[in-house]
Amino acid sequence: MPSLLASSAPMSALVYLTLILALGVAAQWCAWRFKLPSILLLLAFGFGLGQFTGVRIDNFLAAGEGHGSPLLSAVGLFVAIILFEGGLTLKLSELRESGLPILRLCTLAVVISFALTTGFMSMVLGYDIRLSALIGAILTVTGPTVIAPLLRHVNPTRKMASIFKWEGIVVDPIGAILGVLIFLISRSSSADAAWSEVLWAVAKMALVGCIGGYILGKIVEQLLRRHWIPDYLQPVFLLAVVAVAFTLSNQVEKEAGLLTVTVLGVVLANQKSASVRHILEFKENLRTLIISSLFIVLSGRISLDELSGAFGKGMALLAFLIFIGRPLSVFGSLFSSKQTTLKERTFLAFLAPRGIVAAAVASVFALEFEMAARHGRFGELGPTIASQSQELTALIFLVIIGTVAVYGLAASPLARALGLASRNPTxxxxxxxxxxxxxxxxxxxxxxxxxxxxxxxxxxxxxxxxxxxxxxxxxxxxxxxxxxxxxxxxxxxxxxxxxxxxxxxxxxxxxxxxxxxxxxxxxxxxxxxxxxxxxxxxxxxxxxxxxxxxxxxxxxxxxxxxxxxxxxxxxxxxxxxxxxxxxxxxxxxxxxxxxxxxxxxxxxxxxxxxxxxxxxxxxxxxxxxxxxxxxxxx
Structure with missing residues (x-):
């Protein structure tokens, strides 16, 4: 689609990056000033930038596919930084009050959500079961990129904030890993080979992510405790550690890096020998910058034609997720829970926005599935799956935009109606x-x-x-x-x-x-x-x-x-x-x-x-x- 704003000269990369920064800050300020969800404004500003200028970030990057794409590689690294910062906020003491609900939401609710979404995509929207399962895996995630701004906007009780925060951060790597496993099963030639490959992948992810992240966290703790890293260097030092841990983990096993950096953050947050408060403050400022830039860049890549082509299916999927998928997964997983009230479960059931992780994982695996289909891995269904894969990114973005819009506008009134938030905390x-x-x-x-x-x-x-x-x-x-x-x-x-x-x-x-x-x-x-x-x-x-x-x-x-x-x-x-x-x-x-x-x-x-x-x-x-x-x- 041609740009809505004609230009006599092509836009330079410097001008484009300046617009991203300026629009990101403007969206955040408008959200604060008018008490609106910041993510909603960021998506609108990013989409407007793409439509009015006709310029996308891809115009300034070298070509690449799958994980080789410079943009997707940068997005993956930025998501890793966000998850690490989120892990730094997860205190194990919070689990005393809401540990069981968090465990159920990160396990049983994920399984229910995955099964329901897969069934809907396959039986109602007519997608191939393998691609349906991939979408089901991707949409189990919520994520701190959207949860944190919404919680700041809603200001719910500390208990609710803790549950949402833990779920959003812990489920992100789980959803990404689940997507990897689905892809491994889909491309395997036999069931035995698929399960063998999946079990080996799970073992490597657990070893690299959990054990590697824990060991690395303890090493960093000792370096900080012994003052071997000067104070002024600690924030950027940890930034480099996160980047190295994420990259090396992904080299060993795809998508294991998100789990590694999350565990690393949790380990550092719960140790007592070295203060990481100043590091957390630096990471929070960096997170705001990253979230602002990422949402504007990624929403600016989607054209009106792509959105209109997937609009009908996207709206059907959005309605299913909001009114059926999320409520059933929450109420099903928290059935008979004594640590949550009916009002709390109701609020949990109607707040599950999707964010950057869903967009990044969808972008990667859409290309992976499309390439696998073109190479004949799916036999006669290859052309059909390739065509459906091309719709995947736009479909996920419609879900992101829709969930952020619906939950962002409805979460505060719902929380206040349920007595779980104050209209104006004074x-x-x-x-x-x-x-x-x-x-x-x-x-x-x-x-x-x-x-x-x-x-x-x-x-x-x-x-x-x-x-x-x-x-x-x-x-x-x-x-x-x-x-x-x-x-x-x-x-x-x-x-x-x-x-x-x-x-x-x-x-x-x-x-x-x-x-x-x-x-x-x-x-x-x-x-x-x-x-x-x-x-x-x-x-x-x-x-x-x-x-x-x-x-x-x-x-x-x-x-x-x-x-x-x-x-x-x-x-x-x-x-x-x-x-x-x-x-x-x-x-x-x-x-x-x-x-x-x-x-x-x-x-x-x-x-x-x-x-x-x-x-x-x-x-x-x-x-x-x-x-x-x-x-x-x-």
């Missing part, structure tokens, strides 16, 4: 449960906002629980706080311990969880000191509450009988009226709440607030002037 996590924090948290809690307090002091936690507040005796800097607590519905951190350094470190650690704009700390005691003696501002975040009161000031107010009052701004009683009302009372505005942004800590300086905003104010124990409007509530 609850508050308090680091510290001293008297002032309990006083403020109680006022927010009584208004229906979720609050959580963490403190290592038993008396503070006991007092919080006696007030009916959610409190945990835990260090805000502990792994327990970061990895095991469920922050569903919580959108901001207020670091309010008596220790300024702990507040600063806690705020830095939770930027990853809530975002820099939603992480706050009390004003440190040295905030006005000379820069020679004050702690660097680089390790601190924004100060909360008007006037930037410190911990001693808030404690003094709480012990002297201060109370938290609400004031609702209206057209007649604006913020200037509020300031006049409390001008002589040393009142501190703690939190702001409105319909647009929800509940949030007040900044140290407020210039203007719109009507409809509710203010939570800490007022000293003294007679309060009567406001000029009855809109102030006591």
């Amino acid at each position: 609850g508050i996590l308090f680091a510290g449960a001293d008297a002032w924090a309990r006083l403020v948290a109680k006022a927010l809690h009584d208004d229906g906002h979720r609050v959580m307090l963490l403190d290592t002091n038993y008396s503070n936690i006991a007092a919080s629980k006696l007030m009916g507040l959610e409190a945990h005796r835990a260090n805000i800097l502990s792994e327990f706080a970061e990895e095991e607590l469920d922050f569903n519905g919580i959108g901001s951190l207020v670091a309010g311990t008596p220790n300024d350094e702990v507040n600063s470190i806690a705020a830095q650690r939770f930027i990853h969880q809530f975002g820099r704009a939603h992480v706050w700390q009390l004003a440190p005691s040295d905030h006005s000191a000379h820069h020679r003696t004050a702690t660097s501002s680089e390790i601190r975040v924004q100060n909360c509450f008007t006037g930037a009161p410190g911990h001693p000031r808030l404690q003094q107010l709480a012990h002297s009988g201060a109370v938290v009052k609400k004031s609702h701004l209206t057209e007649k009683f604006g913020f200037e009226d509020f300031q006049k009302t409390y001008a002589d009372s040393s009142a501190i505005v703690l939190f702001l709440s409105d319909s647009a942004k929800g509940l949030r800590p007040a900044p140290r300086e407020i210039e203007k607030l719109a009507a409809g905003t509710t203010l939570y104010v800490l007022v000293p124990d003294a007679p309060t002037p009567t406001p000029p409007s009855s809109s102030v509530e006591g």
Whole structure:
């Protein structure tokens, strides 16, 4: 199909790569700004790039087929990096709560999904059974490239996020390996030879992937523990290790590399002798870049003619996967599961987007099947299978686009309807449960906002629980706080311990969880000191509450009988009226709440607030002037 945008000169590779980067960042920003699934926008931007310019990445690459294609080789390596980064997030401690559901989803659900999809492709859509089985294998995968952005968009409970994360990362190499086995069986001349080849392939994959990945992980752990790799070199060193492990594993056995790098990531994530947090942060940034680029590049390779040719079958397959295949595989595998509720199983049954692994594996094996058919491996059915193989890539991309669109748009409303996610997470996590924090948290809690307090002091936690507040005796800097607590519905951190350094470190650690704009700390005691003696501002975040009161000031107010009052701004009683009302009372505005942004800590300086905003104010124990409007509530 000719491009929709005529050009007098051919586009250079530099211009094309620049467009990929720019469009990828633009899609990610638009997704954040308008609260849309990023993958959906990336696919749309990539498809638009291909249609409007008529240029594909293939125009700048040397020709190649199968695994020899430069593009597919690059995609495979990028997928390996993504799976390794995903493996770095898999903590075995998460299996205590949801280990059995994860095991069932990664085994029994895969078998059910494979069987159902194979049967549908063969008996309903009329594909050859061998190609049907290959499609069934490919579509068992979900993957972190699509799951991670959707989870960030949906923000479900920690339990649901853990299950989806484990399933998406573990099933990816399983689906790729299953595709290899199907191809080996399909091209074999006899059943005995096929099973012999398959068993040998499985043995090599297990040996190379599991054992090789484990041993390599332990070697890397020792190198990091003994400080034989300098800090500045560790991220790129591990990047090179992943590339070498993936490539060597694939040389031994096709598609074993994905299993190797996944196991390597899990091993490093669960060792205790060396920190990999800074490496994980680097890999997360790299993952965002890779996902943005890959989806734009791959969706830009599909033409309208190819999509329209497979559209009917693609829509039928998509409907089957969403309404029959996935629900039956989830409910069948989790039948009588005591670790999941009916609502959780329902949510699991209606969230299974396909991503880059499905696209990459489909692209490779479509070429492999087509070549095998042309060489007469399938006898008289050769031309038919070759023709069907040509439809495979477009068919899988229709499934990717369809599942991402449907699940991306429906997942958040469904999760909220089932009580497994919050519409706008605006609850508050308090680091510290001293008297002032309990006083403020109680006022927010009584208004229906979720609050959580963490403190290592038993008396503070006991007092919080006696007030009916959610409190945990835990260090805000502990792994327990970061990895095991469920922050569903919580959108901001207020670091309010008596220790300024702990507040600063806690705020830095939770930027990853809530975002820099939603992480706050009390004003440190040295905030006005000379820069020679004050702690660097680089390790601190924004100060909360008007006037930037410190911990001693808030404690003094709480012990002297201060109370938290609400004031609702209206057209007649604006913020200037509020300031006049409390001008002589040393009142501190703690939190702001409105319909647009929800509940949030007040900044140290407020210039203007719109009507409809509710203010939570800490007022000293003294007679309060009567406001000029009855809109102030006591």
